[in-house]
Amino acid sequence: MPTYDYVCDACGNKYEKFQSMSSEADTECPECGGKVRRLIGSGAGIIFKGSGFYQTDYKKATPAPATECPACSTTCPASKD
Numbered sequence: 001m002p003t004y005d006y007v008c009d010a011c012g013n014k015y016e017k018f019q020s021m022s023s024e025a026d027t028e029c030p031e032c033g034g035k036v037r038r039l040i041g042s043g044a045g046i047i048f049k050g051s052g053f054y055q056t057d058y059k060k061a062t063p064a065p066a067t068e069c070p071a072c073s074t075t076c077p078a079s080k081d
C-alpha cells in the first residue's frame with residue numbers, strides 16, 4: 001500500500017497517509033477541517049525511514065591478512081596455513 005502526501009489549502013498543513021490505492025482520497029484537513037489536495041509524487045522507489053539501516057549491514061568481509069610463505073620465506077597473500 002502506498003503512502004500519499006496531502007496539503008491543506010486553508011492552513012498549509014502537510015501530512016502523509018498510508019492507504020490502499022482503491023481508498024477514497026482525503027478531502028478534509030485533520031487540523032482545521034479545510035479542503036486538502038493530494039500531491040503528485042515523484043514515484044520514488046523504496047524510502048527507508050527510521051533507524052536500523054547501517055552501511056555496515058551489507059559490508060563485504062575483509063580479506064585475510066597475508067602470511068609468511070613456508071616455501072619462499074616471504075610474505076605471500078596466496079599462502080594459507
